[in-house]
Amino acid sequence: MNLQVIYCNHQTASLDIRERLAFTGEEQLADAYTQLRDRFPNSEAVVLSTCNRVELYTAQENAAAAPTHDELAGFLSNFHGVPVEEFLGDLLQHSGAEAVGHLFRVCSSIDSMVLGEPQIVSQVKEAYRQAEANEACGPLTNALFQCAIRVSKRVRSETRLAEGRVSIASVAVGEFARGIFDRFDDKTVLVIGAGEMAEETLQYLQDDGVRDVLVVNRNPERARELAAKWGGDGFGMDRLEGLLPGADVVVAATGADQPIVDVEMFARVRDGQRDRPVFVLDLGAPRDVAPEVSGLDDNVFLYDVDDLQETCERNRKSRSQEIVRALSIIENESDRFMQDVYHRATGPIVKRLREQWSDVSQKEMDRLRSKLSHLGDADIDQVEQTVNRIVNKLLHPPLEALRDEARDGTPHGLLDALSRLFHIRD
Amino acid sequence: MADVTIFCFFASYTVAFALDVLRLKRPKRSTWMVSVGIAAAGFVAHTLFLLNAADKGREELLPPLLSSSQDWTLVLAWLVVGFHLFLTCCDRALSLGVFLFPLVLGLIGSSYFLADEPSQLLNAAESARRGWTMLHVSSLAVGSAGVLAGIVLSLMYLLQHRRLRQKGRSATGLKLPSLERLSRMNWWSVMVSVPLLTVGMGTGLVLLLSGSTEGRELSLGDPVVIINGISWLGLIGLFGWMLLTPRATGKQVAWRTLLACGFLLVTVVGLNVLASHSPGFSEHASVSSLGANGDPVETGGPS
Numbered sequence: 001m002n003l004q005v006i007y008c009n010h011q012t013a014s015l016d017i018r019e020r021l022a023f024t025g026e027e028q029l030a031d032a033y034t035q036l037r038d039r040f041p042n043s044e045a046v047v048l049s050t051c052n053r054v055e056l057y058t059a060q061e062n063a064a065a066a067p068t069h070d071e072l073a074g075f076l077s078n079f080h081g082v083p084v085e086e087f088l089g090d091l092l093q094h095s096g097a098e099a100v101g102h103l104f105r106v107c108s109s110i111d112s113m114v115l116g117e118p119q120i121v122s123q124v125k126e127a128y129r130q131a132e133a134n135e136a137c138g139p140l141t142n143a144l145f146q147c148a149i150r151v152s153k154r155v156r157s158e159t160r161l162a163e164g165r166v167s168i169a170s171v172a173v174g175e176f177a178r179g180i181f182d183r184f185d186d187k188t189v190l191v192i193g194a195g196e197m198a199e200e201t202l203q204y205l206q207d208d209g210v211r212d213v214l215v216v217n218r219n220p221e222r223a224r225e226l227a228a229k230w231g232g233d234g235f236g237m238d239r240l241e242g243l244l245p246g247a248d249v250v251v252a253a254t255g256a257d258q259p260i261v262d263v264e265m266f267a268r269v270r271d272g273q274r275d276r277p278v279f280v281l282d283l284g285a286p287r288d289v290a291p292e293v294s295g296l297d298d299n300v301f302l303y304d305v306d307d308l309q310e311t312c313e314r315n316r317k318s319r320s321q322e323i324v325r326a327l328s329i330i331e332n333e334s335d336r337f338m339q340d341v342y343h344r345a346t347g348p349i350v351k352r353l354r355e356q357w358s359d360v361s362q363k364e365m366d367r368l369r370s371k372l373s374h375l376g377d378a379d380i381d382q383v384e385q386t387v388n389r390i391v392n393k394l395l396h397p398p399l400e401a402l403r404d405e406a407r408d409g410t411p412h413g414l415l416d417a418l419s420r421l422f423h424i425r426d
Numbered sequence: 427m428a429d430v431t432i433f434c435f436f437a438s439y440t441v442a443f444a445l446d447v448l449r450l451k452r453p454k455r456s457t458w459m460v461s462v463g464i465a466a467a468g469f470v471a472h473t474l475f476l477l478n479a480a481d482k483g484r485e486e487l488l489p490p491l492l493s494s495s496q497d498w499t500l501v502l503a504w505l506v507v508g509f510h511l512f513l514t515c516c517d518r519a520l521s522l523g524v525f526l527f528p529l530v531l532g533l534i535g536s537s538y539f540l541a542d543e544p545s546q547l548l549n550a551a552e553s554a555r556r557g558w559t560m561l562h563v564s565s566l567a568v569g570s571a572g573v574l575a576g577i578v579l580s581l582m583y584l585l586q587h588r589r590l591r592q593k594g595r596s597a598t599g600l601k602l603p604s605l606e607r608l609s610r611m612n613w614w615s616v617m618v619s620v621p622l623l624t625v626g627m628g629t630g631l632v633l634l635l636s637g638s639t640e641g642r643e644l645s646l647g648d649p650v651v652i653i654n655g656i657s658w659l660g661l662i663g664l665f666g667w668m669l670l671t672p673r674a675t676g677k678q679v680a681w682r683t684l685l686a687c688g689f690l691l692v693t694v695v696g697l698n699v700l701a702s703h704s705p706g707f708s709e710h711a712s713v714s715s716l717g718a719n720g721d722p723v724e725t726g727g728p729s
Binding site: 176178179180181182183274275277298299301303307308310 | 586587589590591593602603604605606607610673674675676677
């Protein structure tokens with residue numbers, strides 16, 4: 001099996017790099033898959049792009065068709081128009097079993113900034129769905145991603161990783177918003193974007209007592225839908241600047257590729273109300289709020305996903321026992337997946353061997369029937385069952401040996417020997 | 427009970443402070459319990475010591491607890507520790523001890539250098555003035571506790587503000603209330619303490635002007651009066667500014683409170699220490715109104 005992943009994440013690359021390499025929106029992804037197919041026609045591909053990571057999985061039956069690290073980096077560079085040297089040092093690569101283990105860790109949130117966060121599973125599912133929709137998946141990536149989703153479910157049910165504060169939004173609200181505000185029932189929350197992240201942050205804020213919710217979104221209808229869910233009002237993006245001055249908490253979580261709130265806009269908003277603290281949480285990657293906004297005055301508290309890293313690290317250390325248990329499950333599942341993959345590689349030989357021996361036994365049974373016509377159907381059935389048992393018993397040792405060999409990798413030598421011994425041809 | 431010395435509770439508070447600092451690195455429930463236990467033991471010893479002092483005061487027909495400079499400082503420290511224990515028991519996560527214990531230890535440490543003899547202002551012979559005297563010293567003590575609270579709350583505000591602006595990259599393990607709450611508490615500490623200090627100063631002046639201190643004359647040009655007057659004016663300025671500037675930022679309020687209250691605290695404690703050690707200076711200090719617990723020349727000296 002030839003499976004590779006190249007990736008950069010919150011541990012290897014800064015948000016500046018990640019946001020430049022991110023794939024935002026279905027159109028851009030579709031374009032990416034088209035270009036991937038053109039460049040690597042024999043490869044399956046899945047792109048996973050979230051605020052914390054950009055990962056590109058490729059797989060192919062034939063090792064010779066596997067794209068190299070430089071070729072994949074070159075694709076990212078060309079696609080995003082970012083010179084390779086600017087991010088090559090931040091780009092890591094795994095292949096084979098390591099790549100499988102990596103995806104399992106990602107999907108189980110071991111690799112996430114916030115340990116145990118549930119969003120990553122839906123993000124992996126969505127990435128897989130997009131790849132399927134763009135016909136970029138194949139047997140290997142199908143098996144891999146389906147298995148990864150199953151493993152993440154097992155990790156969540158068998159460990160306590162998903163207990164406590166397990167999302168970026170909850171960490172941001174718990175660690176920082178509560179450090180600024182004593183209560184939220186008298187605060188106005190403005191949410192920019194109407195996606196899953198925005199909704200989840202609203203959930204935490206409402207748990208803290210928020211009542212006054214405003215949502216702005218490119219699609220006003222979607223904004224109104226989300227706002228109605230939380231008893232608020234929804235607007236189109238054109239109302240953003242007018243609504244910002246009244247907001248105490250601003251949560252930005254859109255898929256935009258440029259900052260929606262720039263310094264000039266925010267400076268106008270802050271004019272005359274610099275005495276009033278404002279908590280701005282930017283969950284976008286690329287960022288939705290220009291980082292320079294933070295320097296406008298002392299009462300602007302702006303946080304982006306990278307700013308939450310230290311807090312998340314403390315969270316991670318406090319659950320180190322659970323990480324050990326989760327890693328043990330992942331290692332076990334990775335081994336099983338790899339054995340299945342290797343075993344699958346022996347499938348065609350085993351199938352042909354069985355078919356060949358079955359043909360031989362069937363022919364011998366037909367000859368026997370014509371010679372011993374006096375035998376009844378019951379007697380013929382008995383003989384046929386005996387012959388089948390003999391065939392199975394004779395096949396058992398070579399197939400068992402094949403299965404044993406397949407535990408550590410595709411048993412090319414044994415497959416070759418079996419083909420030659422039993423005259424199995426493609 | 428009579429064997430309780432200042433060192434007993436000073437040592438307890440020092441250990442509690444060290445444990446609170448340790449909690450910043452290793453926030454364990456057991457450390458919190460030991461720290462609160464030791465602080466509570468110190469508080470009990472502190473209370474017993476003050477009750478002893480009050481008994482002594484009664485023998486000499488003096489107002490309890492506030493009869494000398496040393497008593498006054500120790501009562502102030504006692505109020506602060508009581509405040510700390512109350513808040514810490516309400517919210518275990520709060521890192522209040524790291525801010526309050528240095529002040530408490532500073533006050534108790536400075537009390538070593540203050541006289542423990544009764545003040546002439548509290549002359550027992552003047553029974554008609556006792557009510558005024560008690561009002562004077564009590565309002566000064568509670569007002570000063572408010573000033574201490576203002577200092578601590580401002581420090582906490584500035585630290586929390588810095589932590590939040592630096593995205594939590596500093597002060598790891600330090601759990602502080604929200605900026606909104608700190609700002610509100612700071613505002614109230616100034617609003618309560620300034621009028622109380624003003625009452626204390628006013629009654630002090632009345633007591634002095636009524637002329638009972640064996641022929642001493644009050645001079646408005648006296649350096650002690652001037653220094654205390656400036657401190658008080660600083661607080662009045664802060665008080666007025668806070669009332670008239672509702673749109674001031676929390677950080678501005680915290681800095682101004684810290685400067686005004688810090689200056690007042692250093693001035694009051696400094697003048698009292700000087701008064702206890704310098705016979706010439708103590709004469710001035712004894713007629714100061716903020717340092718109304720100033721001691722007579724004859725009795726000055728470390729306890």
